[in-house]
Amino acid sequence: MPHFRSAFLAALSLTIAQGAAAETPAATPASASPALKVELNAADTTEANCKLTFLITNELSAPLDKAVYETVLFDREGTVNRLTLFDFGELPVGRPRVRQFVVPQTTCENLGRILFNGAQSCDGAGIEAGTCESALAPATRTEIEVLG
Template identity: 55%
Template sequence: MKTTRLAAVAIIANLAFATGTLAQDKELGEAVTIELNAVKSNEGGCTLTFLVANGHASQIEKVVYETVLFDSAGQVDRLTLFDFGTLPPGRPRVRQFSVPGIACDALSQVLINGAHTCEAPDLTDGACETGLILKTRTKIEVTG
């Protein structure tokens, strides 16, 4: 029980630090930031944890990014869609995606290929892609 509480405190502290980092990132401006924050092997696959922030003045109702995963040899492993859901302005969100059939250490790169869906009625066209800021806190490269 005590170990679980300590683990929970450590996770919250890490997310608070990461959230503070994104909130203090004044060059965010009118853009979406996607950070690959953590990866964790699970039974038969890999869970990717992203910290995402909407720097626009209005909410993004729904955003789905077409994402390409590359293996350690630099070859495309798969093309998939990651649904980041609703992104309120100025409030970071954590999103997790479990990818079956690949180990985390077998991933070398995540490519955000573009917005498959971007529902943001109060924002300009391309709000989910224009100025997209990509970061990583892992050994996996994130590009777009």
Template identity: 55%
Template sequence: MRALQTLAICLFASVAGADEAPIGQHLDIELNAATQTDQGCQLSFLLINGHAQDIKSAVFETVLFDTAGAVKLLTLFDMGELPTSRPRVRQFILPQTQCAELGQVLFNGSKSCSAETLEATACMDGLTLHSRTNIKVLG
């Protein structure tokens, strides 16, 4: 019985640890959802700051492409404050845009990235991007 309890505790600890963000020199951005609203296409991003320090502000120059690969919109996404190792969700509505018309989102660069001791390039260096939608995310 004691061995079974120990096994259950170890299993729970490993599953709980899997939900924690990895610490490393990177920022992880996932396009989590693209939802059509009356105002336009709403993009939901899940961000995890893997740096050992909070990012006070992160603003990305972002290019949206249609499904044929043509540039549809160049815009800025202000991701705001990103505490270290804590997931944050940011949503943006693209007025007069149909989600079905979007094919790719390109993180073209960082307009600004501020943290106390991180380099200004910290938001782009080691950036990992992925999507849970049909819309590709590039960087």
């Protein structure tokens, strides 16, 4: 009987310790890097064109007066379809914006991947060179892969 009691007490102690650990808040990162979140939210084919809808949130420390990205569109087989510029315009801090771009003579079903190749321009007071590239956080809600 003493062996059963020892095992029971050990199990009870372990359960209490696990419960206390679960109540302890998880460590949070010291400070997350500011980001420029660019999400491909929708891709719709209209006639023979692909309309891409992006949701952009500027989490940088300053508003952007202009953000233009060189973008590479790939087909489903991985071949470059075209290089183009996506001008996201003015992006205030912390306020999501939606931008749409029509890609002519291409259906969305033909697109497999979008690559943000680099920032062609990134202007804003206090914005350092390279910020729009280093802070880019691409995402997608579609079947089209988005990379940056």
